[in-house]
Amino acid sequence: xxxxxxxxxxxxxxxxxxxxxxxxxxxxxxxxAIIKWLMxxxxxxxxxxxxxxxxFIWFKTELIGPHNFGTTxxxxxxxxxxxxxMCYFYVLYIFGIYExxxxxxxxxxFYNALPNGLTxxxxxxxxxxxxxxxxxxxxxxxxxxVTFDGVKYHIGKCPFIFLMLDYMACAIKKITIKS
Amino acid sequence: xxxLFFSALxxxxxxxxxxxxxxxxxxxxxxxxxxxVISLIFLLGYFATARFLIAxxxxxxxxxxxxxxxxxxxFYIFCIPFFLVFxxxxxxxxxSRRTIALLRExxxxxxxxxxxxxxxxxxxxxxxxxxxxxxxxQFDGKYFRLSPRAIFSCRxxxxxxxxxxxxxxx
Numbered sequence: 001x002x003x004x005x006x007x008x009x010x011x012x013x014x015x016x017x018x019x020x021x022x023x024x025x026x027x028x029x030x031x032x033a034i035i036k037w038l039m040x041x042x043x044x045x046x047x048x049x050x051x052x053x054x055x056f057i058w059f060k061t062e063l064i065g066p067h068n069f070g071t072t073x074x075x076x077x078x079x080x081x082x083x084x085x086m087c088y089f090y091v092l093y094i095f096g097i098y099e100x101x102x103x104x105x106x107x108x109x110f111y112n113a114l115p116n117g118l119t120x121x122x123x124x125x126x127x128x129x130x131x132x133x134x135x136x137x138x139x140x141x142x143x144x145x146v147t148f149d150g151v152k153y154h155i156g157k158c159p160f161i162f163l164m165l166d167y168m169a170c171a172i173k174k175i176t177i178k179s
Numbered sequence: 180x181x182x183l184f185f186s187a188l189x190x191x192x193x194x195x196x197x198x199x200x201x202x203x204x205x206x207x208x209x210x211x212x213x214x215x216v217i218s219l220i221f222l223l224g225y226f227a228t229a230r231f232l233i234a235x236x237x238x239x240x241x242x243x244x245x246x247x248x249x250x251x252x253x254f255y256i257f258c259i260p261f262f263l264v265f266x267x268x269x270x271x272x273x274x275s276r277r278t279i280a281l282l283r284e285x286x287x288x289x290x291x292x293x294x295x296x297x298x299x300x301x302x303x304x305x306x307x308x309x310x311x312x313x314x315x316x317q318f319d320g321k322y323f324r325l326s327p328r329a330i331f332s333c334r335x336x337x338x339x340x341x342x343x344x345x346x347x348x349x
Contacts, residue, residue, distance in 0.1 A: 027344025
């Protein structure tokens with residue numbers, strides 16, 4: 001077994017653990033608990049990832065060398081980064097699309113109406129901006145990014161993901177817009 | 180380490196090439212396909228470098244020449260969707276992001292004030308029209324219906340929903 005396959009297999013092991021717990025737990029969660037539990041499940045997967053990596057290394061010491069502590073740490077971190085990228089991919093491109101994509105929800109409403117179609121009014125009576133705002137606020141309050149005092153909504157703890165998205169989007173726009 | 184270095188270097192080339200490609204293309208639309216094509220070309224570049232340049236470095240030792248060719252390639256491949264999220268967000272506004280932006284701008288807002296900004300026109304119609312435009316839904320003047328390929332996508336999503344056990348998202 002090569003070092004490459006140890007890193008990738010332990011990352012994959014972490015992802016499988018992540019998916020297992022994710023499918024087990026998420027069926028019982030309300031919208032407001034989703035973001036918090038995405039992080040919890042991510043940490044559970046990370047523990048499996050690190051444990052898997054260390055047990056591989058334990059039995060295959062000759063690949064790194066018995067006393068090369070730095071290399072062991074470096075490859076462990078690498079495995080963790082690959083695991084994180086895999087989770088990121090799953091959350092954003094599979095679960096995120098299912099859970100919060102407006103287009104997918106509209107398509108599902110049309111699908112549920114088959115073999116008939118839906119008029120715009122019928123669609124909006126089933127799914128509309130009010131529903132979108134309520135579920136988003138529920139999630140944001142649940143994750144602490146927004147707080148609610150009973151009357152008004154306030155910005156909560158630093159919404160890092162949204163700030164990073166804004167910053168990166170601005171930078172990309174600046175570069176791609178023609179002078 | 181060298182493999183990772185070249186993987187990151189080639190991915191940086193991908194980003195810069197694509198950003199400049201967008202700069203000189205007409206229109207404001209997203210150029211996703213071109214990004215994927217450019218990244219695959221540079222991925223080939225990485226593999227060529229890995230095979231012919233790094234693999235022959237016998238004078239380097241230790242962490243620099245750890246045999247991590249595939250790990251670095253996987254790292255590169257997963258960086259593609261990582262970057263695309265930021266690229267999408269230049270044109271697609273999400274309601275959560277909009278809500279956070281409004282709260283950051285105004286400080287505090289009531290539900291009614293927020294609902295004046297999160298409207299059907301801004302968040303439903305802007306998604307519905309492209310569905311028709313790109314052939315996922317058909318509109319006969321009164322009714323919207325799914326096209327066959329969208330029906331297939333919905334079936335796949337329904338299987339995922341059964342596995343996940345969650346209500347409809349959105």
